[in-house]
Amino acid sequence: MNQRLLITATTAGLLGGSMLLGLPAASAHPSSPPGQAKTVQLDASLHELNDSGATGTASAVVRNQLIRSIEVQAHGLSPDAPHAMHIHYGDDARNECPTMADATNTRGDTGISRLSTVDGLPAYGPIVVSLTTTGDTSxxxxxxxxxxxxxxxxxxxxxxxxxxxxDVAGTGYPGAGGTGTAKQIADAIRDGEGVVVIHGVDYNHNGRYDFASAGASELDPSLPAEATDPAACGVLR
Ligand SMILES: [Cu+2]
Known part of the structure; x- marks a missing residue:
């Protein structure tokens, strides 16, 4: 009898024994510790922010510290413009999408509320993954x-x-720099705490991101706020 057959026979014997004792067969298979060899499917419905008119869906398969695949589909975005996209997460964030009640900015002097990326941080936390098309995704x-x-x-x-x-600094974990490890962050994302955010709103519909309607981005003054303000958001659950 080779080794594999021996193990199979032994396992079958244990299962048979537990069934005889009225125990569920599953008790022979202790569940994996959190974060170990764990694969989850996550889905998000993306809803508009900043009256962008954008909606969409996102889905991801995450195993341990790896996103095996992720898809994002959206409609109604500012046309023919680049849209920065990220997974956001913070250990001390609410791990949800912001609402316009979180907005502290306005579109120029119009008095119309404008939710900046920073306005949304208490809800969705900092960036942990950049959903780029090529190259680095940190x-x-x-x-x-x-x-x-x-x-x-x-x-x-x-x-x-x-x-x-x-590993990402500033994610709100205890200790210097608030650094979360890749494992801590991946565990949280698999637990349904990651938020997909699509950025970029052409507020004045003039066909480009410029400084006319909302000024400069607080993230990078060389970029218009139109290029970085959130357009759609959804929680990966
Ligand atoms: Cu983002």
Whole structure:
């Protein structure tokens, strides 16, 4: 009898024994510790922010510290413009999408409320993954505008495989720098605390991101706020 047959026979014997004792067979298979060899499917419905008119869906398969695949589809975005997209998460964030009640800005002097990316941080936390089309996917690529998808007439259809979580400073964990490890962050995302945010709102519908309607981005003064303000948001659950 070879080793594999021996193990199979032994396992069958244990299962048979537990059944005889009235125990559920599952008791022979202790569940994995959190974060160990765990694969989950996550889905999000994306809803508009800043009256963008954008809606969409996102879905991801996450195993341990790896996003095996992620897809984002959206409609009604500012047309033919790049849209920065991220997964946001913070250990001390609410892990939900902000509402316009969180807005502290206005569109120029119009008095119309404007939710900036920073306004949304208490809800969705900082960036932990940049959903770029090529190259780096860490928070370092948060504003790599040339590597984010461009909406075709307002539609966006994105997919990417094999994105690894990284350690991220400023994610609100105890200790210096508030650094979360890749494992801590991945565990939280698998637990339904990751928020997908699509950025970019052409408020004055003039066909480009410029400074006319909302000024400069508080994230990078060389970029218009139109390029970085949130357009759609959904929680990956
Ligand atoms: Cu973002």
């Amino acid at each position: 928070p370092a690529s948060a504003l790599a505008v040339s590597r984010f998808p461009v909406s075709a007439d307002g539609d966006l259809d994105y997919s990417r495989d094999r994105i690894e979580f990284t």
